[in-house]
Amino acid sequence: MIHRHDDADPVENDPTGMRALLGSLPDPGPMPPDLVDRITARLVEESVANGYRVGPGDEAATAAAWAPPRVPGGPEGDDRSLPPAHAGGDQVVPLRRRRAWLVGAAAAALVVVAAGGLVADRLAPDGLQASLGLARGGEDAGVAADAESGAAPMQSGSGMIAWDAAVQVVVVASGTDYTGDDLASQALPLDAGAMAPPSPGTGLVPRLDGADEPVGDPQGARDCASAVGVEASEPVAVDLATFDGRPAAVLVATGADGTRRAWAVERSCGPGAAALLDGPVVVG
């Protein structure tokens, strides 16, 4: 059943009826109260960790500051009241100012082009793309392609994300789950020194959450590399991936003698905070 469409058609134009079907599915409903409590508790911990001092007896007041207002007879049955934000006790210490993660830093040097899911196709034949087995156009090739190949379809966010010649950093997202036992061999394809830069206009795949993960930005990655002891002159390849199943980044720096070393770090890795998970290991 193929329903031809014109890309100029409004998105509401749907002869398949799927839009109506999807829209008719029941609403998931409000966030469950236990999840509200769980997240509230975590956010209170964050507040405390960032310098908001809670005196004896103030814990309940602090937690309640995050709670919804009393809704008598409301659908959630949530009858927690909201006390004043400061209910006496120890003096409140204002939160430390957040680090401004790379706001505006090296923005002009970034080469990130929204390319609708296309991957960089101008890497050297023996470069990262071939090494990681990244295919072109897999994402929208349809359901049949996914079923037939048995391979994971190209996900938006895979492939080269950014290249910055000024700081000698290339950022990719290979989808690899690195492990401590195999880091040295798994990191083999990450060789910033051997990669060719993308040609102008070549589509790079923007990371959805690049603004929230400093190590996903070339300047942020360079800061992280410095934190683990990499010289500024050493090219760095960064893979936004997972390490033992948790979000992480793998950095591979190429020394002047060609030796490559790899580190696995948390995505929060930045100046003065290496957040090291593993490494360094010699790649190969």
Add this chain to the structure above:
Amino acid sequence: MRDDLAVLDDAELLRRHVAGDDGAAFGELFRRHRDRMYAVAIRTTNHRELAADAVQEAFISAYRRAGAYRGDAAVTTWLHRIVVNACLDRLRRERTATRRAGDLAELDLPDRHDHHASVESRLDVRAALSRLPEGQRMALVLVDMHGLPVAEAAAVLGVAEGTVKSRCFRGREALATLLGGPNGPDEDASRQPAGDSIGGPGEPGRSP
């Protein structure tokens, strides 16, 4: 003080949070948007536990990295982006873990031409949705299920508006094919199995 916060717009709340307050400004943001973010997490993951974990991660991430908000999009768009990304990361980790465990039941795709099972073997709409490529699935989740305008969905996903529309069109065609074969969508296609998993056999960790 709570009444004061309630009249502030999202950007001002975030600004106050970044400037450093006692957490109340972010608390107001959380209160305002938690249900909507939870809904997009459920629709993205089709799994209550994964959605809960992802939305928690997302709010913690937003709390910590609010300084990275550049104001070039609405705060809700920024939050949606963080939540969607957290959900997709969780789904990928679950998929990787499932494949490592050798759960062949997770990898096998049901034969939609199994005439013996007829109605029982037909995928419900959520399970069918989970089988679409990620780009198409997310376009349908955000535009058709969550009701985001195309422009906002494009901003959340970091792609062009035309790409979102194209993915919607193709995704709907693929979904219609999965659900109905030659005879159109099954009228039972919107049924929901009980349990933590909201959809059908395509979910992570669930045996068919």
